[in-house]
Amino acid sequence: MTKLAVVVGHLYPDYLNIYADRGNMAVLERRAAWRGIAFDYRAVGMGEPIVPGEHDLLYIGGGQDREQALVAADLAGKGEALGEAAAGGAAVLAVCGGYQLLGRFYRDRGGTELPGVGLLPLHTIAGERRMIGDVLLECELVPGRPRPLAGFENHAGRTILDDGAQPLGRVVAGFGNDGESGSEGCRAGRVVGTYLHGPLLPRNAWFADWILGQALAHRLGEPPELEPLGDALEDAAQDVSADRARARGGRYS
Numbered sequence: 475m476t477k478l479a480v481v482v483g484h485l486y487p488d489y490l491n492i493y494a495d496r497g498n499m500a501v502l503e504r505r506a507a508w509r510g511i512a513f514d515y516r517a518v519g520m521g522e523p524i525v526p527g528e529h530d531l532l533y534i535g536g537g538q539d540r541e542q543a544l545v546a547a548d549l550a551g552k553g554e555a556l557g558e559a560a561a562g563g564a565a566v567l568a569v570c571g572g573y574q575l576l577g578r579f580y581r582d583r584g585g586t587e588l589p590g591v592g593l594l595p596l597h598t599i600a601g602e603r604r605m606i607g608d609v610l611l612e613c614e615l616v617p618g619r620p621r622p623l624a625g626f627e628n629h630a631g632r633t634i635l636d637d638g639a640q641p642l643g644r645v646v647a648g649f650g651n652d653g654e655s656g657s658e659g660c661r662a663g664r665v666v667g668t669y670l671h672g673p674l675l676p677r678n679a680w681f682a683d684w685i686l687g688q689a690l691a692h693r694l695g696e697p698p699e700l701e702p703l704g705d706a707l708e709d710a711a712q713d714v715s716a717d718r719a720r721a722r723g724g725r726y727s
Contacts, residue, residue: 479512480689483529486545487517495535497673501682520548526558531565531689534572542571546588553591565664565688573667574598594660595636604630609648610719624715625670647719664688677715679708
């Protein structure tokens with residue numbers, strides 16, 4: 475019997491790694507291994523192509539404006555292949571700076587406009603005030619089953635979703651996309667972008683499994699029913715992060 479495997483392409487790990495987002499890869503690898511699923515990690519750097527159909531999950535981490543500027547043109551050049559990969563059923567997860575570059579453009583405070591991939595229906599414009607702190611969302615990735623998603627946000631960008639675009643979640647506490655709309659992140663099928671880092675997946679075991687399931691669906695057609703794991707520590711980490719966010723409060727608490 476062929477062992478189930480997941481192939482992950484990590485874009486620009488040497489540039490977009492400022493918020494410990496490599497921890498997201500470590501969590502996915504462990505949660506796959508505990509279930510007997512092989513984890514094939516492949517870095518995709520500057521000038522290296524994305525081959526549609528090769529990866530089950532493509533991941534982009536976060537960086538400061540300097541790092542985003544260094545990779546933006548190269549990522550835009552990969553845009554067509556990235557779009558083909560997503561259209562073919564691959565999952566995509568982008569965090570913070572990576573999230574901003576999945577939109578049409580990111581305009582920094584000096585007015586310089588970095589090209590985006592256009593994979594998500596949004597754009598981002600840098601504001602004067604940074605939005606920093608613990609953040610808590612309510613997400614409903616499975617209809618009728620809302621779940622909490624906890625993390626940390628640190629961004630000056632105001633991300634504006636197009637009319638009709640689907641956010642990742644509703645802000646319970648914190649700022650979210652723009653500090654005004656009450657929404658955070660964006661989701662289009664198996665493509666997800668979010669400002670939550672710190673990193674995200676160690677604090678949210680259920681979401682890590684959702685991402686893993688979406689990646690496996692690229693091969694299987696549908697997300698498999700993953701064997702439950704003993705997540706007492708992971709759930710406690712989420713509770714601590716969620717409690718900090720609630721204590722912080724915010725416009726939407």
